[in-house]
Amino acid sequence: MNKRKLWASALSLSLLTPALAACSFTGKTEQETPQTLRIATTTGWFDEEYFRREYTELFELEYKNINVEIVQLGENYRYSRGPREEEEDPMVKLKEAMQGPNPPDVVLFSYDQMPELVNENLLSPLEPMIKENKFNTEDIVPAVLDGIKQVGNGQIYALSPTFYSSALVYNKAMFDEAGVGYPTDGMSWNDLFDLAKRVSKDDGSQFGFNFYSYGGGDLFSTVQNYANVLRLRTFDKEGEKMTVDSDSWEEAWKTVIQLGKDKVIPFMDPNNPEDFSRFNNDNPFGYNDFLSGRLAMTIISLYEIKELINANKEADNIEGYTPIQWDIVSVPTAPDGSSYNFGFSDLMAINAKAPNPKAAWKYIEFMNGEDWARLKSRSSNSLISNKKYTKRSDGEEYNVEALYNVKPAPPETMEDYQIYRKMPNIYDVVWLGQKYFNEAMEGKTGIRDALKAWQEEGDALLLQMKENPDASSFDRGGSEVIAVPAG
CATH class of the missing domain: 3.40.190.10 (Periplasmic binding protein-like II)
Incomplete structure (x- = not known):
């Protein structure tokens, strides 16, 4: 599963704020009735100050009549202290919130979560709004759109201002x-x-x-x-056999x-x-x-x-x-x-039951527009999806197309996603292979014999994990691995 590292995504934009506060990016003055836009995210390592600086500050500066509320639905790993009781699947919490009495307008989620949201009709298709507002998707890196359509049954249900x-x-x-x-x-x-x-x-x-x-x-x-x-x-894909x-x-x-x-x-x-x-x-x-x-x-x-x-x-x-x-x-x-070297940090979509879909579209349009891309290209540690600003202002000439002239890999299946949640120590069967690999490397056993041994011992550990999902192992390579209950 792809793990997002939200903490290490970008440099602060706080120094830009004074210079930007005096004017609008587009030159228009927003005189509309005050509105509230609720944005929900399932990401861990959540920090609201960072999230606002990265995802909402510039938008709020442009649209002064829109007040942004942030709803954090995922596990906040930042303040965790030791072992935690099993928490509810963040996807379950997200879907409940999206269909609840006070649903968010915009949702941010990972690439591997998108197929489930699309297949359950929880997202609004963006193409009608793209056409109505003449949003230019020609400026977006083709691989970004291809990756989004790949998990959207050929349609655009989300956009992402950055990619890696x-x-x-x-x-x-x-x-x-x-x-x-x-x-x-x-x-x-x-x-x-x-x-x-x-x-x-x-x-x-x-x-x-x-x-x-x-x-x-x-x-x-x-x-x-x-x-x-x-x-x-x-x-x-069942997590039962090596x-x-x-x-x-x-x-x-x-x-x-x-x-x-x-x-x-x-x-x-x-x-x-x-x-x-x-x-x-x-x-x-x-x-x-x-x-x-x-x-x-x-x-x-x-x-x-x-x-x-x-x-x-x-x-x-x-x-x-x-x-x-x-x-x-x-x-x-x-x-x-x-x-697999191409992916997304966060995808942005509109909840199918958004109370304020027009404001939601304004947010997605702005975050994926040229003004945001121009400013963030100077500081972001992620690549900008707008291809006019993918090349960084670093003064170097190099084959920058190599970073995005690829076909994105499909996300992990939902079966895998559920396996990782149900069996949190399943990667122990991966590291179990290290001692057998070392034996093959040193010539102590044949490669195929080593793989057979890994398969047999891994099958036994998977069986124990099925009976006790918290089963773990002491050693990750070198000496014998013994399956024991965690803790």
């Missing part, structure tokens, strides 16, 4: 030195791994690729990342183990002290394999792109840092051509 995505960044100098052509958009994973082999060095001083730029990871995390992008399931004893999993493990042994993908081997020595140097970015010049390619987020740009700009003031000549291309996709 990742790209494959590469060090041009490393490819030039090896006499190898640069990566390109639309590569397969096999193409990428082939390039990675050709730019790696046998002595381990230069690696070809990793799924993340920060060093210190183990190879099991790498193979899990690879399995995810290949859309390989660890357990079935699915790892398969040819696809065997090929994934075989690929990653060989890349690790050939020093194409970096990882931390606890049995090899030399692996830790690469962090004990004078490089100011020793924690980052790409910025420290040890890694030719990696998957990078917008935040990390900004970090790279800033490091290059400040290179003269950073002792031990050599500027990197770089560019980005699209990340290889899953077998169906979709990308």
